[in-house]
Amino acid sequence: MKILVCISNVPDTTTKIKFAEGNTLIDTTGIQWVINPWDELSLTRALELKDDAASGIKSVTVLHVGTATSEPTIRKALAIGADDAIRVNAESSDSWFVAFQIAEVVKKEQFDIIMCGIESSDYNGSVVGGMISEFLGIPSVSAVSGIRIENGQPVMTREIDGGKEVVTVPVPFVAIVQKGIAKEPRIAAMRGIMMARSKPVKLVEPVAVEPLTEIVVFEKPTPRAACKYIDADNPAQLIDLLQNEAKVI
Amino acid sequence: MSILVYTENWDGKFKKLSFELVSYATGIAEMLNTTVTAVSIGKVDENELRKLGNFGANKIISINNDQLIALDSQSYTSVISEITQKEGAEVIIISNNNTGKALAPRLSVRLKAGIGSGVSRLPLNLNPFTVYKKVFSGNGYAHVVLKSDVKIITLAQNSFDLVETLNNTVIENVELTIDGSSLKTAVKDVQKQTGKILLTDAEIVVSGGRGMKSPDNWGPIEELAGLLGAATACSRPVSDEGWRPIGEHTGQTGKVIAPNLYIAVGISGAIQHLAGISGSKCIVAINTDKDAPIFEAADYGIVGDAFKVLPKLIEAVKEMKS
């Protein structure tokens, strides 16, 4: 079986985001770009499965839709251990466009398990994985917090209200992963970094498709009012404020 | 023409988010001068269904089918998209929770409908149809134009107040037969806790961080939560360490919640933690370090030792209740 891990390229989660050009663009100066945290965990789990010979996982490919500026992120995924990479050479204009491109690649390349993160930490879309599965007409399982292979069949744990379910669907399918999928992201070792240089990155030209959405302007969140301090010896005053000022209890 | 709302219930009772979704849909329906149709899948009795009418639903389509007990994203998508087409719905409203995230993108492709996800306000503009959504995990907001004929909005939980609007409601029970071979999801095992307050539904949340020092120290957090009718939550390291169940972890990589009151005890307030809780209406922080970043996000703060403050706080709540 072959796994495809879809990765998006996002500002490091500690970055203070600033907007430019009348708040129509992200100010990219000084931004550190990283693999979207979910995708890093997906990749880690995919590689763990491949390490176990009994799983029958033969290869782990990473795919990214983006311009040449995201090459370092792709190289990092290869250094962590992906076998090869595919980059669809296009500006990722909206989720519809991105998912369409990924589905086109999957139609040609055949993967059994397609892994996506629950959301990209930039635009917080939470839609690309589900869209890919519908473009391909294949099952999707979302809120996946665990995946293992049992007798050649992928078995997933997914989060439901107040609990968990263990589910299977026939391959090929899209697994949309969240917390729990892997404990800590795997880190690239020196050897991996050296090897990544010679691993193949296949370039694919995009298929023309019109995006359905467009961001017209950004806003900064309105700052909160300053914190009101209450004396540590008198928490009863807090209860009074919560009851009579904030009116939340 | 109408606005379609996908509601959710838990053990036959609508989740609070369903009433929020209907209130929100009613708001859009007023802007567009149209009606609201709510869809309910599952075993929900008529009394409960009628409650949707209190928030403005004109029509309720109730589907009670044993084949649809577990979430199978493809068959649910077929059911909802057929209703959308039959009702001629122009806008679909779904929660931005796990279920919504499973269904909205599939519906988007099926109906060629642009999505605005994690939306927290009524549309800013109808022409072009512009929604307001969170980006960068709460470090920004974006105005997004949806250019398609049908539009899908996933509403951020707890971002829209309930609005009572009494409407004459008709209930339509729809019988469906689903071809068994189209159901692809096989459920092997279910572990469900019942009777507990769902974290994402809770109005009040009491949350503990690494400052609580050990899993054995959660007694006061649970006692306070119990007294306030609150759910309990925690920071990521706490669940990573296995001190608390992973379902309690809030933040960028955990649950995103927006209760009326979030009480953070022994939590430093890292940007990734704040990403999951900054939508809370009121934030209280209890921390020994006066410079902890949580105080920048908090409305009320107590600089002090949780092990001394919590018992006093618990006493004060008991006093308030008596």
Ligand SMILES: Cc1cc2nc3c(=O)[nH]c(=O)nc-3n(C[C@H](O)[C@H](O)[C@H](O)COP(=O)(O)OP(=O)(O)OC[C@H]3O[C@@H](n4cnc5c(N)ncnc54)[C@H](O)[C@@H]3O)c2cc1C
């Ligand atoms: C990609 C990425 C994603 C992440 N996602 C998340 C996420 O979703 N959620 C999340 O929570 N974290 C997340 N983190 C981790 C985050 O960066 C912080 O490390 C984490 O939130 C810290 O948890 P904490 O506040 O419990 O612990 P600490 O930062 O160790 O803070 C403990 C606090 O307790 C206080 N304290 C100590 N003793 C007492 C006492 N007796 N009484 C009162 N206060 C006391 C201390 O002053 C301190 O402020 C993420 C990190 C990364 C890199």
Ligand SMILES: Nc1ncnc2c1ncn2[C@@H]1O[C@H](COP(=O)(O)O)[C@@H](O)[C@H]1O
């Ligand atoms: N440009 C992209 N290239 C490849 N995969 C992507 C891209 N954008 C999003 N994804 C995948 O889709 C998931 C959800 O992203 P989103 O729907 O944008 O929040 C991510 O975790 C990735 O797995």
